[in-house]
Amino acid sequence: MLLMRPYLPPIFLLVTFCLTSVWLPEFEISSANAVESESARVASPEQRLQKRVEQRWEALTERNFEAAYAFETPGYRKTASLSQFQAQFGSAVNWLGATVRSVEIADSGDRAEVQVNLRYQGRSPLGGLYTSERAITERWIISKDEWWYVRD
């Protein structure tokens, strides 16, 4: 039966997605992931994740989408090419930088939520730029001792 109904809470889908993601069988560590050795030297999982988050945003701020692509889950990279990944980004925002506010790793240790303050310039409807900053929530999962960015 076809129904118009209120939407299921996103957390349900998130949990489903996260569980699916960590059980992807063909994880591979991309050779493009040049930061692996550096992050492995950081002491705690939280610090390692924070470093990964910062590095990803450094890449995006420089609009270095190839570098940013390397932070996507291997499962995502198997289904979306670099050009498809890059096509998701528009030019209406200039990212100026990002600051990690908090890192919260789930008790299971395999996923985390990260609060990030993103500084940016946006484009007004009739032209011109405005500068602002806002909080965003990112979701990351860990596999084979590395954190990966999860897109909703």
Place this chain on the structure above:
Amino acid sequence: MKKSFARTKIAAAVAAVMAASASMSVQAVNISDNGLGEVGLVPYYTVRNGFDTNVSVVNTSNRYVAAFKIRFREALNSRDARDFNVYLSPNDVWTATISVDPATGIPFIQTADTTCTAPWIGTNPNASFVEIGQTAEGLPIKRMNMTNIAWNGGTLEGNDAGPDGIERAQEGYIEIIEMGVADPNASMLASWAVHGPGQNCSVLANTYNTTAAQAQHIFVTGSGMNCESNTPYLPGQVVTGNEAFRAEFCEPLNILKFSANLIQVTSGVAAELPVTTLANFLNKPDGSENPNLPDGDDISDFPQFQTPNLESVRPARSLQINDGLFVQDDFNGIANNIAVDAVSSLLSSETVINEYEFGGGASGADFRTAWVVTFPTKHHYVDGLLRAPFENTFGVGGSCVTVDYGYYNREELAPATSGAVIPSPAPIQPVNVSVICAETQTLNPGGGNLFDSQRNYEIQLEPGYTSGWIRLGFPQAGSIVGDNGTVYTGLPTIGFSLKTTLGVFGNATPHSFERNVSNVQSCNSCP
């Protein structure tokens, strides 16, 4: 679906009279046909899911300062999340961004524009703009918070049955209402709004301050504009507060242009939003307006007042084209109507039509669609009362209206006839009946929640229906009746469909509407 506007000889004659009346400058509120007007309705703002909403207003007059009220109405019940006054100097543009505070989740309005506002810059972000920094050019960046006091019992309006939290303010729609114009060469008050050495936004805003010790008095100038014939204001008279603005400003003109967009700051993608523009919202009682020399009263009001609003339309008269004919009507209570019916009659819709695209196409892309459906006058009918055309008073969960929908794929196949060859045009086959309950809501064909909306619905599609179009109907909608008996059946609706492909936003496509205007009897307003 009944379309009862018959092209009779009488109707044709009425149309001829209407056309003549229009050419005689007897104005009534109408949907602008040239993109300029006195009222702008932005169907959606949101700060959720990484979105910022930007809005801009242009004063296209090279002579007049234009004053307008901008109001942000939350999505559930259209309660006022924030409003204030803006004073655009001739040829000026005002821009602002609606975003959200990183720490508190409180939405705010931010601008680096130098245009005057009331309130102006202060120290409390819940009562005025506060300076939070500077642009690279050294201009102050100002910010004012939205508030939940209009629905948590903090105002005379009282609490409503919905949740009390500020989260309600994180999405909604925007109404912008021009209050009046003034010639800065004739009015000292208006001159304070003009960029240059004479600009003084602080003094202008403080004119509203009627506290005796701080009151900013002005001398009525009035020279060059003679629009206050029915008021006691005389040149040289000392006035303060809103009286100063009423004395110095005249009726609004169709000089404002409105624009808005959504930007998702995490992806850098943007979508321009369609804005519904109303012209001739306020005219003299006889409906006349000289576009070059306004000669009627304005509707200026204190920044803290929830007026003007869409109920402020004067005269309560609408003008539209239906089935190729002019329809003009008054709403002065003769048929138990109210003034805002004049606006609602223009937007009254039996159905909403737009396209959808969902799921993986042949290219493996991830298509998603979100519709925004907004009823910008609904609260005048359901908040503490119930009037047609709506079905339910606002209560816990909102004020629900019945909807049904039918859909086609791109090859005009509908679910009930999938696989069959049917003639075109095919009758729509409603596939379900349900309800939508907010004043602004998002509907996602195929599922999902593109905007992470708190007022989200899913339009379920049968497998295989990945793109095409949908007709959303309001089968239980009532009618508005004009003074002369014309019947407008349906719900006053605005909105758009936003399609994404691989996360890249296309243009937001405005909805199309099927209207049902019937029983056009006469033209009681025509000269």
